Amino acid sequence: MRTPQVDRAEGMPERVRIYEVGVRDGLQNEENIVPVDVKAEFVRRLEAAGVETIETTSFVSPTWVPQLADAAELLTALGESARGRNRPVLVPNEKGLDRALEAGVGAIAIFGSATEAFAAKNLNATVDGQFDMFGPVAKRAKDEGLWVRAYVSMCFGDPWEGDVAPDQVVSVARRLMDLGCDELSIGDTIGVGTAGQVESVLDGLVEAGISLDTIAVHFHDTYGQALPNTLTALRKGVTIVDSSAGGLGGCPYAKSATGNLATEDLLWALHGLGIETGIDLPAMVGTSMWMSEQLGKPPASAVVKALGAPA
Incomplete structure (x- = not known):
């Protein structure tokens, strides 16, 4: 299987940690x-492919996301491998946290919004009101x-509100x-x-005192900008990138959103730059091809399509 030619570029990190969201963010759609x-x-x-961090599921209401109704069952099937800090689960509120704690998880994620419209549609809250919900969750989890982990959604544009000002994102973050x-x-x-x-x-996040080594970027590829935007973030000093095997995903509350940045497309770019990830690209391609067979549809990843095609 072909691999990218390596040619390091100045201003890039030595290593990037990939935060795999395909199992949760990808499959929920x-x-x-x-x-x-x-x-x-x-x-x-x-x-087995070497992915270090995998977000496995969400303890959201099955009424809202039926695909993830089996969260506790999945963690039971995975056993102890699902209990560490590298296997976070998404929790929307204290009820979700209760279920996550019962399952013995070691890491959680909360999912906030930078805009009022998305906070209303996704969280049934206002931007200010979401902190009343997340505060007790974060405190109990830390205790x-x-x-x-905290997600901030709609950081670069909102389908209902339009443009989103950077200072609006920074304030929520x-x-x-x-x-x-x-x-x-x-x-x-x-x-x-x-x-x-x-x-x-x-720049705004750094000025607000948030360290670059705690910031991850999460891009969708609706306009083909996920990889260029990721490379821009890496040049600014970010070293954590969210991506999804095979490009699975979207957003059930924002119908215009297409899939996440494909992990394999990201790996091709990073490995070509000589950036370490600890992940085996051919194994990832095989994994995404296998998953696409289970779903009965072709993968969205350009790299999987290229490397998985018959010779």
């Missing part, structure tokens, strides 16, 4: 329910010794980190962001 044994095998294949979160993921939920916006938001 599938209309057909994926069997729990297939999800568990997906996680095991990702682990229990859990690692906590700062308040989330003040809750005691360990990591912050900045999301382009509908994939409309461009490189200049990425620089402005990152």
Whole structure:
């Protein structure tokens, strides 16, 4: 299998930690329910490929996301491998945290919004009101010794509100980190962001006292900008990138959003730059080809399509 030619570029990090979201963020958008044994095998294949951090599921209400109704069952199937800080689960509120703690997780993620419209539609709250919900979750999680990640969605554009000012993103991000979160993921939920916006938001976060080594970027590829925006973030000093095996994903509350940045496309670019990831690219391609067979549809990743095609 072909691999990228390596040619290091100045200003790039030596290593990047990939935060794999395909199992949760990717599969939650599938209309057909994926069997729990297939999800568990997906996680095991990702682990075997060298993926360090895998967000496995969400303890959201099954009424809202039926695909993730089997969260506790999946964690049971995965056993102890699902209990560490590198296997976070998403929790929307204290009820979700209760279920996560019962399952013995070691890490959680909370999912906030930079805009009023998305906060209303996704959280049934206002931007200010979401902190009343997340505050107790973060405090209890930290008291229990859990690692906590905070997502901020709609950071580069909102389908209902339009443009989103960088200082609006920074304000929400700062308040989330003040809750005691360990990591912050900045999301382009509908994939409309461009490189200049990425620089402005990152500059604002740093000026607000948020360390670059705690910031992750999460880009969707609706307008083909996920990889360029990621490379811009890396040049600014970011070393954590969210991506999804095979490009699975979207957003169930924002219908214009297409899939996440494909992990394989990201790996091709990073490995070509000589950046270490600890992940085996051919194994990832094999994993995404296998998963696409389970779902009955072709992968969105350009690299999987290229490397998985018959010779």
